[in-house]
Amino acid sequence: MPCAIELLPNELLDQIIVYLTTEPPSLARLHQAPDRQITQSQNKQLKHLAQCSSHLLDLVRPRLFAHACLDLKDESAFQTFMVASDLGRYVTSLVAITEDTALVPADHYWWQRTLQYLDPTRITVLAPPTFIGNMLNTRIMNGHNWSFDIHLQILQLERDGPSVPPFSEMDDCDSLLLARPWTSMSFNESSSLKAYNHYEYFLSRVPSVVGEWGFQLNPQEFPPEHLSAMLGRLTSFSYTAIFPFYNHVKLVLDSLSVMPNLQVLSVQLAPEEHNHVLEMEQRGSLDPNDPWTELSTSYSLIGFEVRNKESLVEFRSRDFAFEAIREELALELDANLGDTNWTPEGNGVWRRRKT
Incomplete structure (x- = not known):
């Protein structure tokens, strides 16, 4: 019954x-x-x-099954299950997870196989920095990670529009960024706080695919073709990092030069209001003033970039949710965006006025 x-x-x-x-x-x-x-x-x-x-x-x-999760160590079993059950047609978003250790190595070309039977409009990857770099055909300088101790980062790619042919028809594709016409990218770089415990911390280089893109650019030369191809379609970019150094933020902002169609930029550089990660790191030799100084200088650079990036129409700062620093951030941004064609709309959102 x-x-x-x-x-x-x-x-x-x-x-x-x-x-x-x-x-x-x-x-x-x-x-x-x-x-x-x-x-x-x-x-x-x-x-x-x-x-x-x-x-x-x-x-x-x-x-x-609209939102699937794939642990790359179980890739073969995942594929067998999805294909045998005819579930691939339902999947609209996919989270792929790997720790990519020496004991459990992972193939950074996993997406070449997966996109033959899945066609999600959003892919989220949780993986170590070097794995994300290899997946995007970008070699990461990982020699300073001993000071940052960054184990995992998050990359998320999204797109609109109809499905495209399976990967098997794109023989020359060597980067996940080229495998689909992605229009939105979010990158969570993790925290740089541990590095502040070291002398001359600002000389350390964050293991970061976005920072690497900025490092590869030479203002006197045309951008590398592979960067323009990977990033040229993006209309939205979100960058999250906890207390990155201002010189690293400058590299991230430099990478925006190969995003000519970028319309929306979102940033978060501080932990959420009730996160006590800074207090925990102060048990070491960290000077608590250093991270806040780096954050303030970073916002000065961000405001300058937003003002001069002609394609941008909207800027969002998630750090405005942090009440203790809201007023200072507003002053930093107003120094660059005030008396221009950018209008604050509250809650950390600025919008370019139509002219």
């Missing part, structure tokens, strides 16, 4: 399923400290509903 809920028309059941559907937890954790909990959720309502009957499973399945 079917349960009472199964007697409802499929249209009503679908509405119920819509109400039970939530955003994937990876979106809420995109700007937090990168860790393997990025896909963990306490909400299991859809899974519980799918277990009630085969009929409800058929109705729930498209939404249940």
